[in-house]
Amino acid sequence: QDCPSPCLCRSLPEPGALLVDCSSRGLRSVPAVPRRARSLLLHNNSLASVPAGALDGLGHLRHLQLAGNPWRCDCGILYLRLWLQDSPLAAPRCASPAHLAGKHLAQLDGGDLRGCARLPPASCLQFFWRDLVLVAGAVITLLLAAWALKLAKQRVCQLTLSRRLRRSVPKTR
Secondary structure (H helix, E strand, C coil), X not given: CCCCCCCEEEECCCCCCEEEXXXXXCCCCCCCCCCCEEEEECCCCCCCCCCCCCCCCCCCCCXXXXXXXXXXXXXXXXXXXXXXXXXXXXXXXXXXXXXXXXXXXXXXXXXXXXXXXXXXXXXXXXXXXXXXXXXXXXXXXXXXHHHHHHHHHXXXXXXXXXXXXXXXXXXXX
């Protein structure tokens, strides 16, 4: 039910896993792929780039086919290049511009994409929020520990004082 309309989807043996087949559909843009996709087939379409964020939710993807698309290796390809950078998934080859035709996307360097503003890797924002939550949790824990120590010290002082007072007050019959 969450399969993108031009694609075909099949369940995989892994519980909840999905194969999304969008190959040879004449696609000009990447459809909204379900997060539970483990295999995504986008080969033999008309894809020239992938918009930033289009693949961010696909952290469990194990198989990706991108060949047979006219990938334009300019600033618009930076997101896909960075997304694939730390991935075992195969990078496609550039179709244009002419001086980059046939070059693997993973082989592009700063000279090939000069003038492009570098985007942060897709996973950077996830790490930022995770780290922010961890730091906030640590600060809150330290504040609670300091407060608990202060209360404990006050309580010890009160107990010590009350014992001294009881000893110093003469017993009356």
